[in-house]
Amino acid sequence: MSAQPESYVTPDGRTIGGVMMEMKNITLRFGGVVAIKDISFDIREGEIRAIIGPNGAGKSSMLNIISGFYVPQEGEVWFNGARRAPLRPYEVAGQGIARTFQNIALFEGMSVLDNIMTGRLTHMKSGLFSQALWYGKAAREEHENREVVEKIIDFLEIQNIRKTPVGRLPYGLKKRVELGRALAAEPKLLLLDEPMAGMNVEEKEDMSRFILDVNDEYGTTIALIEHDMGVVMDLSDRVVVMDYGKKIGDGPPEEVRTSQAVIDAYLGVSHD
Amino acid sequence: MPDQLLYGIEAAVNGLMAGVLYALVALGFVLIFKSSGIFNYAQGVFALFSALTLVGIMEGQVPFAHLINSIFGTEVHHFGWHVPAVLAIAFTVLVMVGLAILVERYILRHLVNQPDIILFMATIGLAYFMEGFGDLMWGSDIKTLDIGIPQGGSFWIEENTAWLGGEGFYGFFIDRLDIVAACVAAVLVVGLTLFSQYTKQGRALRAVADDHQAALSVGISLRFIWVLVWSIAGVVALVAGIMWGSKSGVQFSLSLIALKALPVLMLGGFTSIPGAIVGGLIIGMGEKLFEFAIGAPFLGGATENWFAYVLALLFLVFRPQGLFGEKIIERV
Numbered sequence: 001m002s003a004q005p006e007s008y009v010t011p012d013g014r015t016i017g018g019v020m021m022e023m024k025n026i027t028l029r030f031g032g033v034v035a036i037k038d039i040s041f042d043i044r045e046g047e048i049r050a051i052i053g054p055n056g057a058g059k060s061s062m063l064n065i066i067s068g069f070y071v072p073q074e075g076e077v078w079f080n081g082a083r084r085a086p087l088r089p090y091e092v093a094g095q096g097i098a099r100t101f102q103n104i105a106l107f108e109g110m111s112v113l114d115n116i117m118t119g120r121l122t123h124m125k126s127g128l129f130s131q132a133l134w135y136g137k138a139a140r141e142e143h144e145n146r147e148v149v150e151k152i153i154d155f156l157e158i159q160n161i162r163k164t165p166v167g168r169l170p171y172g173l174k175k176r177v178e179l180g181r182a183l184a185a186e187p188k189l190l191l192l193d194e195p196m197a198g199m200n201v202e203e204k205e206d207m208s209r210f211i212l213d214v215n216d217e218y219g220t221t222i223a224l225i226e227h228d229m230g231v232v233m234d235l236s237d238r239v240v241v242m243d244y245g246k247k248i249g250d251g252p253p254e255e256v257r258t259s260q261a262v263i264d265a266y267l268g269v270s271h272d
Numbered sequence: 273m274p275d276q277l278l279y280g281i282e283a284a285v286n287g288l289m290a291g292v293l294y295a296l297v298a299l300g301f302v303l304i305f306k307s308s309g310i311f312n313y314a315q316g317v318f319a320l321f322s323a324l325t326l327v328g329i330m331e332g333q334v335p336f337a338h339l340i341n342s343i344f345g346t347e348v349h350h351f352g353w354h355v356p357a358v359l360a361i362a363f364t365v366l367v368m369v370g371l372a373i374l375v376e377r378y379i380l381r382h383l384v385n386q387p388d389i390i391l392f393m394a395t396i397g398l399a400y401f402m403e404g405f406g407d408l409m410w411g412s413d414i415k416t417l418d419i420g421i422p423q424g425g426s427f428w429i430e431e432n433t434a435w436l437g438g439e440g441f442y443g444f445f446i447d448r449l450d451i452v453a454a455c456v457a458a459v460l461v462v463g464l465t466l467f468s469q470y471t472k473q474g475r476a477l478r479a480v481a482d483d484h485q486a487a488l489s490v491g492i493s494l495r496f497i498w499v500l501v502w503s504i505a506g507v508v509a510l511v512a513g514i515m516w517g518s519k520s521g522v523q524f525s526l527s528l529i530a531l532k533a534l535p536v537l538m539l540g541g542f543t544s545i546p547g548a549i550v551g552g553l554i555i556g557m558g559e560k561l562f563e564f565a566i567g568a569p570f571l572g573g574a575t576e577n578w579f580a581y582v583l584a585l586l587f588l589v590f591r592p593q594g595l596f597g598e599k600i601i602e603r604v
């Protein structure tokens with residue numbers, strides 16, 4: 001890892017910067033279960049970082065630590081060059097880290113538009129009283145946020161369902177709306193937990209395109225968990241491989257794919 | 273028009289007015305249940321406590337006078353001033369917000385992720401604590417509450433409706449207090465709706481009510497929302513406490529209006545604000561009409577105590593999801 005320069009340009013012309021997020025010796029336990037065992041890795045500015053591994057490897061747990069939902073018993077989280085004290089999820093969101101969930105967590109009773117609007121909450125400044133007393137300012141703010149949201153709706157090609165209650169949408173579209181809500185926060189770091197799980201080939205292609213475009217156009221750093229190796233190969237700059245809570249590989253996708261430890265993990269070779 | 277029919281209409285209108293109060297209390301339950309999944313058993317006691325506090329502040333009562341006097345051998349009871357109603361209401365609102373902060377800090381925060389029944393038990397504890405605390409703070413004697421709302425039948429309505437009936441009909445008797453209560457409740461509901469639809473906090477509140485995890489991920493602080501919701505529920509309780517207290521005095525029985533809200537919730541559903549309102553109106557009108565048409569003439573009266581529950585039970589059997597709930601189909 002130390003061999004990598006401060007910043008470099010990828011073959012497809014994107015600039016990858018220095019380390020944005022660094023996980024140092026993270027250990028996470030649930031009672032007797034060790035979900036993550038002494039794992040370290042980093043995420044660089046502007047890259048697409050994949051986390052892969054068999055079921056129960058601890059991938060979601062890792063994402064949950066980054067987003068503040070879980071607090072590790074051991075280890076340090078470094079963000080933008082400073083050690084991060086344990087934060088609550090809403091505080092992490094306030095720092096420009098947005099996420100989606102493996103089991104979609106949307107506001108089922110609200111429309112697509114309202115769902116994506118909630119993604120703007122961290123950008124809304126007006127307090128309770130100024131909203132009541134100073135209607136004009138709040139209205140202007142609402143208008144600006146609305147513009148950002150409309151852009152995202154266009155980008156994700158979901159104009160035709162903007163007013164539909166999310167509860168009525170099929171699975172694939174829900175995933176897309178959830179991505180939209182995360183994008184609405186204009187995050188510096190976007191965490192995606194299996195954004196393509198349960199999708200058909202066409203839906204996967206759309207989703208891949210959105211992820212690449214977000215990264216390319218806005219330079220958003222992305223960490224994503226994915227099971228489909230083809231997708232991982234296409235999207236990611238670097239891959240972390242986890243198995244039974246341990247890190248068993250870390251590097252560019254083609255290198256990771258050919259690593260013996262990774263092949264063993266996926267083929268279910270017994271752990272001594 | 274036959275007089276009997278006119279009296280029926282009068283009963284219906286008076287029932288609607290009472291229903292407004294039931295709806296208000298039910299609204300307090302719904303707000304808290306929607307946002308935190310807690311059935312707040314203490315909602316009725318909140319109404320009592322807030323009304324007690326309001327009277328205490330207005331009358332310049334010394335809080336904990338009994339306690340102070342028995343410890344220090346003093347004889348203090350009143351500060352000797354009177355606080356104008358508007359100011360006293362503002363202070364009481366602050367007290368209810370303070371109460372919400374304490375509830376979040378010392379109860380909810382420690383019980384997150386506990387089973388619902390534990391939280392429910394905690395609110396039962398809270399209810400009895402608040403009841404005793406209210407007594408200790410303001411005394412347990414019956415108090416009159418008068419913040420200047422006009423009371424008694426509206427002559428204007430009586431005079432202008434007398435012509436509808438024959439010799440024996442003197443016009444509709446409608447209490448002016450009920451009219452004020454209905455207007456205040458309407459303003460409150462419209463205000464709450466605007467708040468939840470058009471403000472940042474309102475949007476956050478709806479988000480929390482819908483999905484906690486998702487709400488956290490978009491940067492909403494659950495603690496803040498809980499304090500906000502319990503404060504709003506406290507204010508709603510205060511409004512109900514003022515209306516009921518002005519009518520029948522501030523005393524223990526005021527906390528029992530919560531019992532009237534239960535059938536409303538059964539009817540309207542625990543998570544629906546329109547359900548609470550429409551449910552309250554139906555229960556209020558239903559019980560008055562039933563008493564008028566069947567209860568008083570055939571059943572010896574006093575059916576108002578149980579009719580609401582029977583109505584709600586019948587309703588539950590046919591529509592368990594409540595008036596506005598979506599049909600529940602168990603996944604198998």
Ligand SMILES: Nc1ncnc2c1ncn2[C@@H]1O[C@H](COP(=O)(O)OP(=O)(O)OP(=O)(O)O)[C@@H](O)[C@H]1O
Pocket residue numbers: 030033034035053054055056057058059060061062102
């Ligand atoms: N909240 C929790 N409480 C208890 N155990 C948990 C919790 N979350 C995760 N675990 C355990 O931690 C381990 C890792 O789970 P995790 O969800 O991180 O795996 P994963 O790699 O995301 O798997 P999958 O591919 O199935 O999503 C599992 O053994 C799981 O049972």
Ligand SMILES: [Mg+2]
Pocket residue numbers: 059060061102
């Ligand atoms: Mg997972």
